[in-house]
Amino acid sequence: MRNFPNGVSIHPDIQSLTAATAARLITKLVDVQSRRGVATVVLTGGTVGTAVLDAVASAEARAAVDWSRVNFWWGDERFLAADSPDRNAVQAAGAMLSRLPVSPDRVHPVPSSDDAASVQDAALGYARNLAEAAAAEQLAPGFDAVDPRLPRFDVLLLGVGPDAHIASLFPEMAGVRTTGETVVAVTDAPKPPPERVSLTLEAINTAEEVWLAVAGEDKAAAVGLALAGAGPVQVPAAGAHGRSKTRWLIDQAAASQLPERLLDPDGTGAGRDAGSTEDSIRSEH
Numbered sequence: 001m002r003n004f005p006n007g008v009s010i011h012p013d014i015q016s017l018t019a020a021t022a023a024r025l026i027t028k029l030v031d032v033q034s035r036r037g038v039a040t041v042v043l044t045g046g047t048v049g050t051a052v053l054d055a056v057a058s059a060e061a062r063a064a065v066d067w068s069r070v071n072f073w074w075g076d077e078r079f080l081a082a083d084s085p086d087r088n089a090v091q092a093a094g095a096m097l098s099r100l101p102v103s104p105d106r107v108h109p110v111p112s113s114d115d116a117a118s119v120q121d122a123a124l125g126y127a128r129n130l131a132e133a134a135a136a137e138q139l140a141p142g143f144d145a146v147d148p149r150l151p152r153f154d155v156l157l158l159g160v161g162p163d164a165h166i167a168s169l170f171p172e173m174a175g176v177r178t179t180g181e182t183v184v185a186v187t188d189a190p191k192p193p194p195e196r197v198s199l200t201l202e203a204i205n206t207a208e209e210v211w212l213a214v215a216g217e218d219k220a221a222a223v224g225l226a227l228a229g230a231g232p233v234q235v236p237a238a239g240a241h242g243r244s245k246t247r248w249l250i251d252q253a254a255a256s257q258l259p260e261r262l263l264d265p266d267g268t269g270a271g272r273d274a275g276s277t278e279d280s281i282r283s284e285h
């Protein structure tokens with residue numbers, strides 16, 4: 001294992017990546033619940049995101065979490081019928097939510113095309129649901145909101161597309177440029193379906209921890225550019241940051257275009273010793 005100073009963990013393959021990310025998530029939820037009782041996670045769609053949920057539901061340690069006291073939101077959703085297999089919420093239900101004793105009233109999917117007349121209405125409805133949950137949360141004495149329109153997000157999971165999109169914020173498009181809103185309606189996504197609803201980058205960045213889980217050679221350029229410090233409009237993944245922690249959880253293939261200076265910050269070819277800091281690149285062989 002090698003550590004590097006920028007919050008990335010590199011795993012040998014997608015299986016170990018998803019298992020380790022699931023274990024981290026379970027640990028994080030237990031930790032938050034032990035401090036505050038209720039934990040809130042923002043889910044992602046996509047290959048790795050869904051595989052992580054499956055791994056959570058399959059892990060023996062899942063029993064350590066009080067699933068009835070976890071709130072679930074989504075970072076983005078495809079504007080489709082509620083039962084469409086292409087909905088992130090449907091995939092999350094199949095992979096995890098239907099397999100765990102979650103509270104249905106704590107599961108907050110983005111309105112579907114059965115619930116809203118247009119993608120714009122779905123975005124407005126989701127923003128309203130978030131704001132209502134935030135208002136309820138803020139009734140607790142001493143609660144300090146990051147953004148009064150948003151509940152506290154303890155962990156926000158993101159996948160990254162080969163074009164470096166996160167949630168449904170695509171490079172150079174209006175969504176990733178949107179400011180002053182928590183939720184945006186996307187009408188022309190380059191990846192089907194074209195109509196989607198997404199948290200904005202500003203909303204994503206209110207999360208305490210943002211975890212980007214990425215696997216595969218086809219994502220290597222996106223990961224490399226994001227960690228090299230590209231601009232968020234061109235490389236949306238570069239713009240996602242947790243308030244206290246940003247984790248890049250990637251496999252070896254996705255790490256193949258990381259800038260050399262990140263992998264060898266001292267120029268010694270050795271990297272740092274494992275375990276020196278949580279916020280480090282961990283390469284597991």
Ligand SMILES: O=C1O[C@H](COP(=O)(O)O)[C@@H](O)[C@H](O)[C@H]1O
Binds near residue numbers: 048
């Ligand atoms: O369309 C989407 O794609 C991204 C990435 O998905 P992947 O299959 O390439 O891992 C995902 O994060 C997002 O939630 C989803 O709507």
